[in-house]
Amino acid sequence: xxxxxxxxxxxxxxxxxxxxxxxxxxxxxxxxxxxxxxxxxxxxxxxxxxxxxxxxxxxxxxxxxxxxxxxxxxxxxxxxxx
Numbered sequence: 351x352x353x354x355x356x357x358x359x360x361x362x363x364x365x366x367x368x369x370x371x372x373x374x375x376x377x378x379x380x381x382x383x384x385x386x387x388x389x390x391x392x393x394x395x396x397x398x399x400x401x402x403x404x405x406x407x408x409x410x411x412x413x414x415x416x417x418x419x420x421x422x423x424x425x426x427x428x429x430x431x432x
Contacts, residue, residue, distance in 0.1 A: 361420050368402055368424035372431030380432045397428070 357365065376393050383390050397403050405421040407413020 357419075357423070360416060361423060364402070364405065364416060364420045365423040365427060367400060368397075368427035369431075371396060371400060371402070372428045376428060377431040384432075397424075 375396055376390070379390065379393065382388065394403070401414050402424045404411075404413030405416040405424060406418045407415070409415045
């Protein structure tokens with residue numbers, strides 16, 4: 351069977367991690383950030399610490415080289431939590 355339309359285990363793990371962070375750490379503060387215009391330093395720092403900020407960046411430049419799809423999956427989870 352052709353796996354073109356299935357996520358790899360790594361992509362699934364990235365999506366799950368991003369979903370958990372988004373629900374537990376980002377969503378509870380989203381309204382406050384929207385209302386005040388405050389920059390979400392702590393949330394972005396957490397995403398970076400978990401390796402979610404450089405998913406599409408090659409490893410030799412400090413990223414994880416997980417690819418654009420992994421980056422889109424993580425971004426969608428974060429955006430969907432708002």
